[in-house]
Amino acid sequence: MAEPALLVGLRRLEDSMLAALEDLVMTETPSDDLGRMHSGIRLLGGLVNRLLGETPETVVVEGRPHLRLRGSGDRPVLVLCHLDTVWPAGTTGRWPFAVVDGRAIGPGVFDMKAGLVQALYAISALSRPDDVTLLVTTDEEIGSPTGQALVEHEARRSRAVLVPEPSAAGALKTARKGISMYRLHVQGRAAHAGLEPERGVNALVELAQQVSRLASLGHASVGTTVTPTTATAGTTSNTVPASAEVAIDVRATTRAEQERVHAKLADLAPSIDGAVLRLEGGINRPPFESSASSGLMVLAARCAAELGLAPLGGASVGGGSDGNFTAALGVPTLDGLGAVGDNAHAEGEYTLTAAMPERAALLCTLIDHLKEPDHEAEDR
Numbered sequence: 001m002a003e004p005a006l007l008v009g010l011r012r013l014e015d016s017m018l019a020a021l022e023d024l025v026m027t028e029t030p031s032d033d034l035g036r037m038h039s040g041i042r043l044l045g046g047l048v049n050r051l052l053g054e055t056p057e058t059v060v061v062e063g064r065p066h067l068r069l070r071g072s073g074d075r076p077v078l079v080l081c082h083l084d085t086v087w088p089a090g091t092t093g094r095w096p097f098a099v100v101d102g103r104a105i106g107p108g109v110f111d112m113k114a115g116l117v118q119a120l121y122a123i124s125a126l127s128r129p130d131d132v133t134l135l136v137t138t139d140e141e142i143g144s145p146t147g148q149a150l151v152e153h154e155a156r157r158s159r160a161v162l163v164p165e166p167s168a169a170g171a172l173k174t175a176r177k178g179i180s181m182y183r184l185h186v187q188g189r190a191a192h193a194g195l196e197p198e199r200g201v202n203a204l205v206e207l208a209q210q211v212s213r214l215a216s217l218g219h220a221s222v223g224t225t226v227t228p229t230t231a232t233a234g235t236t237s238n239t240v241p242a243s244a245e246v247a248i249d250v251r252a253t254t255r256a257e258q259e260r261v262h263a264k265l266a267d268l269a270p271s272i273d274g275a276v277l278r279l280e281g282g283i284n285r286p287p288f289e290s291s292a293s294s295g296l297m298v299l300a301a302r303c304a305a306e307l308g309l310a311p312l313g314g315a316s317v318g319g320g321s322d323g324n325f326t327a328a329l330g331v332p333t334l335d336g337l338g339a340v341g342d343n344a345h346a347e348g349e350y351t352l353t354a355a356m357p358e359r360a361a362l363l364c365t366l367i368d369h370l371k372e373p374d375h376e377a378e379d380r
């Protein structure tokens with residue numbers, strides 16, 4: 001079968017996609033660096049302007065810029081991206097963008113700057129690009145403290161949400177676990193460890209007991225994990241520690257499980273006389289359940305076949321994204337439509353360059369089909 005004109009056209013643009021990707025990667029955008037983020041958003045705004053012929057808005061929330069280009073149509077399709085990366089400023093100094101053996105490498109290439117570039121080219125290839133809202137947030141990697149409300153607001157007025165986050169070895173992401181983040185503090189009482197340890201209340205000993213309790217709250221058979229991650233205690237090696245704390249990462253596939261663990265953590269009681277517990281944090285992202293993606297996944301598989309691409313798989317994953325928020329609102333959401341590559345958040349993340357035009361064509365075709373009125377009822 002001859003390749004469809006859309007795919008042929010996008011393949012011709014592969015070099016220009018890579019040039020855009022290089023610019024985005026070399027303009028570093030760590031989540032917590034607002035100065036660099038403003039520069040990144042300016043660069044991206046220029047790219048949007050050049051490719052789509054429109055000037056996007058910069059929406060500033062608590063000093064943090066996000067980029068939005070609103071569709072003019074009624075109930076547009078929302079294409080949801082993030083510009084921030086987990087890489088600290090200066091990473092490109094030792095690890096600059098490069099293309100080696102069909103792989104583009106560099107910090108943030110896979111998660112998710114290649115997906116962002118693919119989205120821009122997909123939208124530019126649409127017959128009616130004004131039916132799409134593009135939202136690019138800048139705090140996804142740190143739990144979206146300022147982006148969440150914006151994401152939810154745009155999702156509510158959209159017919160579907162497509163998220164070009166990295167794929168899972170090529171598979172789209174049809175479900176994601178919900179995430180809760182906590183810190184458990186223990187307050188004890190300091191005392192000299194040699195002279196009068198009996199006057200102290202050992203916060204570390206208390207914490208150790210709590211850690212074994214909370215670690216048992218997981219429920220592996222339904223995908224609930226409760227993982228103590230980082231911990232600190234005490235001040236010097238000869239003092240009974242007056243304080244200790246542990247960070248806890250909780251993942252669950254259903255809201256009910258997320259709430260069960262939350263209630264149990266809130267109920268933890270000290271076992272040593274005089275120790276006081278304090279729990280901070282809570283549910284961050286709700287689960288993205290597969291019911292939100294099933295209609296869109298069927299449509300995406302059909303689009304891949306139309307384009308002559310390899311059959312598409314769907315994967316359920318443990319990591320969250322801003323798609324969790326939109327799926328939880330009941331808006332049809334499909335995730336993992338971005339880069340094909342590997343090693344998200346890890347040294348050596350990469351994206352396959354030949355897949356960039358293919359996934360851009362897939363996203364473009366998917367949006368086009370979603371704009372046909374008959375798909376709306378089916379996918380709701």
Ligand SMILES: [Zn+2]
Nearest residue numbers: 082111112165
């Ligand atoms: Zn991401």
